[in-house]
Amino acid sequence: MNKTVQREAILSELRKMNTHPTADELYAVLRPKVPQISLGTIYRNLEDMANRGVIRKLELTGRQKRFDGDASPHYHARCRECDRIFNLAAPRLDEVDKLLASLMPELGCSGVYLEWSGLCPACREKEQQLQNQKAKEVEQDEKREVVSLSAVRTGR
Amino acid sequence: MNKTVQREAILSELRKMNTHPTADELYAVLRPKVPQISLGTIYRNLEDMANRGVIRKLELTGRQKRFDGDASPHYHARCRECDRIFNLAAPRLDEVDKLLASLMPELGCSGVYLEWSGLCPACREKEQQLQNQKAKEVEQDEKREVVSLSAVRTGR
DNA sequence: TGCCGTATCGGGAATAATTATCAATAAAAT
């Protein structure tokens, strides 16, 4: 495998991103840096590197394939709010494979493709802030309620 | 939702098949029976029925989407030999969802897309027959070995 | 039963994502 400007740019850019980009997202990022790189070159190199285990090709739900510069074993989730893909790096996740394989011994399980659905850290943050705000409003309402009740009582 | 010849043919054919066909596989099967049905009609109806929960759309690895006439909750596996999709109907599988969700409480997990990889019943059968045959051949070889050894001993 | 408004159809064009082709160029080997 020869070393080329294009291939090295693709790999280093992919490794900088934590967004699991599609081929055309990478293209958009790379074009200013490697002027006349072509989309075909990006597809070709991503495919090659995935086949050699340098990177990972993610075949997930949705129509476009995504790529991950981190080839080490880990799982992914898709955020149900913003639709972004993010890594799951929980200590017990390496047990999941074994557990799932053991559930069906007769299958001779040789792995699972698994995509979780949940909230990414950012959207989780947002949701919590929203809940805090609501809680405050309720508190305010309750205070106002007390005031107006006392107004009734005192006739003011 | 009106009832039409095409929609009923699509649904009944899909329910007869246990192969989780793609839209064009269904098209091939339906064309002789519903002469000038169009591929667009098949896509449109599969999409509609999946949205209404009558059938299931499987967004798995591989580029084409597949459809399942059985909308009840169950998991799927892809055979690593013949690449076919088949159902997994194990009693403990209904616990898998809960288990996976409970592994990452902070994710707020709302489901997982899961595709197993293993051997389908047919390929499993084949593999076992192959192994039995090999075992027999080894047995034969051992017999021959014994014969030739005794030949050496007796000088014949 | 016939009429009408709406849902659905067929067929073809359009789109999206990816893969293939190939002459030109760059990298490695000699």
Next chain:
DNA sequence: ATTTTATTGATAATTATTCCCGATACGGCA
């Protein structure tokens, strides 16, 4: 330095799916 081979960019082709639209079928109602 020259030859060989791998890789590139540009474009065409392919694959899977969706969209469009005039024609047709369906279901409700007189």
